[in-house]
Amino acid sequence: MEEIKVDEKEALACCGSSQFAKQMALASPFPSVDHAISVAKDIWFNKVDVIGWLEAFAAHPQIGESPSSHTTSAQWSKGEQSTALATATDSGLQELSDWNARYRQKFGHVFLICASGRSAAEILGELKNRYSNRPIHELEIASQEQMKITELRLRKLFSAKTKADSTGSQYSTAVASKAESTFHFPFCLLHLLPLPFLPP
């Protein structure tokens, strides 16, 4: 199987740290997605500094903000947030928004969680639990959640690139085209919910 190239822009869509993106591009091409994820974990946990971690967290939009629909990251994020939104009531969303603001006030960065299969209520419970953590402990948890998001996105990226190669189309065009047809959620929980996309 041909090795897969990942450029800096593509890596940045998987994880918004410029240090991460540069080092992933330098390590490219990769013989498999599993190898790319292994390299990504080493870069993220051992080489990217805490300022780079904060940069990646900051690349996730705030609750209530609508992301640009023109980036791959924003498109992936929109797909990732659907399940929890489908299980959320209006009051639940408001409470999530309020707690997210409290969390950001205490920790200085957004609440990150990989919530695959979890309801909005479960995510809110997790947010409340983690709120009592020391900032350094919470930073480490958030970095682990960011890596889970990065891993899911790398798998999407490799899958899209492999498909594009087999059909002869351009990967970036395929992603953009799919993205334009996705539903625009009124609330943006991009930093909360890396979930499979299920249109409401």
Next chain:
Amino acid sequence: MEEIKVDEKEALACCGSSQFAKQMALASPFPSVDHAISVAKDIWFNKVDVIGWLEAFAAHPQIGESPSSHTTSAQWSKGEQSTALATATDSGLQELSDWNARYRQKFGHVFLICASGRSAAEILGELKNRYSNRPIHELEIASQEQMKITELRLRKLFSAKTKADSTGSQYSTAVASKAESTFHFPFCLLHLLPLPFLPP
């Protein structure tokens, strides 16, 4: 014994995080220096976020930079760096400077150590050892070293304020006056060496 007041500017001279300084000033006055240190530890480790930690680290000058001689923090720092400099050779200082640059390149913040009683060679050894740490681990160690520096400075502050009270003079004037007579080191190791001041 009368309670001792600490204002925001004084707290900032002990630890360059504005969050820390605001919360210390709000918790002031203190019945004793030990109580102030206990409150400072709670604020620093449990309430100041990692952005505040990085702000405090950044308040320490780089090796080779000369700090302003007009701040209390700079004056205290000058006193804190003397012992290691007294034990350092020119080549040792150069190696320390080189490794400090490598450290900053990897971790994104200055190398912090409370090196009381340690020689320059021992400090360099510690820097080399810590260089292999993961960034999150190193952040936690640096935060502990910053707290040791903060504790020493709070003790100096309380001692100076108590003396000023007993002589009827102004604390800030007393510190500034002492500061003007200190030797200006050619290399600034302020972030390395919170040591008692021993004029060369």
